[in-house]
Amino acid sequence: MSAAVPAAAAAGNTDINWVALTIVIVLFCLVTVMGFMAARWRRKDASMGSLQEWGLGGRSFGTFITWFLLGGDLYTAYTFVAVPAAMFATGAVTGFFAVPYTIIVYPIIFVFMSRLWSISHTHGYVTPADFVKGRYGSRGLSLAVALTGILATMPYIALQLVGIQAVLEVMGIGGSQNALARDLPLLIAFAVLAAYTYSSGLRAPAMIAFVKDGLIYLVILVAIIYLPQHVGGWGHVFDSAQEKMATVNPVTKKPVGAFIPNTLQFWPYATLALGSAMALFMYPHSITAVLSSKNRNVIRRNASILPAYSFLLGLLALLGFIAIAAGTKPIGLDGLPNPQLVVPQLFEDEFPSWFAGIAFAAIAIGALVPAAIMSIAAANLFTRNIYRDFINPDATHAQEAKVSKIASLLVKVGALLFVFTLDKTLALNFQLLGGVWILQTFPAIVFGLYTRWFHRWALLVGWAVAMVYGSVTAYQQINPATHKHFGSSLANIDVIGQTGYIALTAFVINVVVAAVLTVVFRLVKAPAGEDATKPSDYKADAGDPSVHDLPELSEA
Template identity: 55%
Template sequence: MNWTALIVFVLLFALVTVLGFVAASWRRADLNHLHEWGLAGRRFGTVVTWFLLGGDLYTAYTFIAVPALVFGAGAIGFFALPYTLMVFPFVYLVFPRLWSVARRHGYVTASDFVRGRYDSGLLALVVAITGILATMPYIALQLVGIQVVIAAMGFTGTGLAGDLPLILAFVILAAYTYTSGLRAPALIAIVKDLLVYITIIAALIVIPAQLGGFAHIFASIPADKLLLKPPAGGNLGSYSAFATLALGSALALFLYPHAVTGLLSASSRQVIKRNMALLPAYSLVLALIAFLGYMAVAAGVEHDPQYAAYFRSYGANFAVPALFLHSFPAWFAGLAFAAIAIGALVPAAIMSIAASSLFTRNIYKEYLRPRATPAQEAGTAKLMSLIVKLGALAFVIFLPASYAIQLQLLGGVWIIQTLPAVVIGLYGRWLHRWALVGGWLAGMLTGTAMVAAQHFKSSIFPLHLGAFIVPGYAALYSLIINIVAAVVLTLLLRALRAPAGADATAADDYRHDTA
């Protein structure tokens, strides 16, 4: 047991636990309203939104998995850079419209918007279910992140005793999410991000110096991993995989319910726009985190006998914890592990709030209890947030971690299928509501089939175009099928004069601001 690291870790964990409960009285309001509990009253300014979105989008799993991919596969793992870079101009142009229309009509979820825009309970239900399905394995993956760092501090017990720290961490998380709602992760995100920045700056100063500089680190990477595999023999190889992975992930990111929750809690359109210029600071950090994968290769932690057992259990996901143990004094390794574990709590809280808001607004209130009072609505959401987290916990404890990873891979393919209804819907309603349901179904089926054809190991599908093979991200390919199906069905439905429903929104709703 690494006691020094553990004590630092537990102290920092205790600090954020206190913050989580104190958050209930931060900007005090009646938490028995869903928009107060789940969106913190839509009052977050530029700075809090920056921490909240940063804490929300750059998750613990990102900190573990991106360097793990770089560690194992090399250059292709750097797709995370173009991915996070392409997100911001897209969100800058498109998503302030969602904020405006949500503000005017009191929408809490993307599904609420779809309901109002297209007058279709079915389409809203489909969007809500997709969101919940894509979020659940994502929460489970945050737990995998916590598991890895807990193990790194020497908790290697098996059975219930081995899972006890994880269960404890999650019960605490569930309790303060229940009482404080979105205010808790927003406040904790500030601590989390400060710890992450401290860790990365220290890693950048200490580790390259220990390893003899960047030139030496890159020299230790095998030549075939240092660059992408160039096209050969009619196969575009890693080129198309790299570009489509980045673009597809960028388009999908803000369709995730937890990202929408983060956006809608902002106090104005300008806050969102300003943050799109400020959030790339996290992309820089992510780039540095990706380099940790190469540093782990250069440090040779994989061949160190004291980490051999961990690599057998956790694979490449142990690369970063091993590097920290190898390079930092024990107390600082404890701080870095706390940064990762707290980095798991923030998104897990926001994801469970987002998923429970979707359930409450678009399933419970729509189908089970249409006359629910605001207090009943908030109560249901709080209860659902507990159930969602318990489900994720059970998932991680009782099933192999590879299931969560594979499902999260599918989650990206699924969530992007809501793009036509949500993003195209922000600009007009030419696409027919039933055609959007049809397009969604086509995208879900073909996307899932593409990943299944890779035995759920990869979301890169080798598309055959005549003599060419274009390997690409299944999410992007299936999105194209989705949109083509939606357009064709719209033409058909219009020819049949199928009723288009009434639009609850007006053109002006998409531009208004609080100012």
């Protein structure tokens, strides 16, 4: 048991677990040093004066580094905090769907990501919006993709902050009524993150990802072996979870959740998994990590071995059920229940303080790595597809790098404001709402890798209709317990009489609108835009004559 008094023991308890806090600080300082050292790691451009170097790590990462970078990028504080929290609160439909979707996603990216890598290397594209502009000859469609990427990334970064806040709160930090004192540790953490990201670019999270993933594997393996036996065995774990999910919520008059999805929940479960899988590699940070690899085979090898993380994710999700069996009470320092605290509180209650500190550090560092990549990816979108396309078309490589560094700082500030002003208990739905938006870039990006049939204007209108539908529908979902908007990412689909993931419904609307309008625009012979690519570009590999040396990449 931890030496500190568990936060659940008394509402508003402010006892600080100094042992755990010390370990967190030491490991945080370690990764901070690594973050600054990364500026000189595997560097080709001594000045870091281009987005190829700062924003994509020189496009030089091999299989080993890319595996850790993608793992650090995709398996985030969302993995550690929100997924087990969903399992703890409502069960499999809103929690365990993350496991099949990460299994589905890798065959999908095996098929199309190598093509995106090739076309991006051939033409020097840094962002997916760069490709869209080159493919369709449309700055408007490119701008839509860029703005969607930035918009969807903000709540994702905010989710990482929620993960850090959960750790701080369970350790007893943040109980002060003074806003500055309460938020100061988080501000310090992100000030340091901003500093080494500004200095080292993508190399910083790539190097830190080694520490992050090592800590996560250590903590989860120990937790999944030790905790079930400590709380009465796996039989007791599943019996306790099933009993809780069958309990009737006095507010909604319905069961608390679902231990195993029933027939009415098959469609929501399946659409959540499929829609999330399609959306995951549309996020700018996922594409940024892929484009940093040095050749096509690196991507394919990683698509083959990254499912190892899906096994880890399944174990993580089960921590929510273990917390039920352990009787964990995730009570915040404000005295209110907060499921987002359940995993940190479980570690605090059941582990010695020194190991709880290692676990807390794994969560905190697991937030810093993806937050860094996300801010870089969003900054690259702003620089290439807003600043360069609409503000300074003649920007040099050095100017692009400078603007992107500044933009990455502003993105982090925006994420902080997101967390400080919005309800933190909705962290999972914030991320899922981002999925509603980012999935609407799928037709322009993925379809464009294989066909030029869709008209640029049709894709833009389809995107706009889907964005409006998805946002309005998500807003209309009211949480029956809190009566707040954006209460769910599921909504009724009247056409088929089922409940499904809003993002996937919006995607279907997007494709139908784009297909119908493409026919119309082609009939009236509307300008289709110039395609800057050619078929051989989509199969080019490192060393091919069409792939230029990175320092000489075209500005186009």
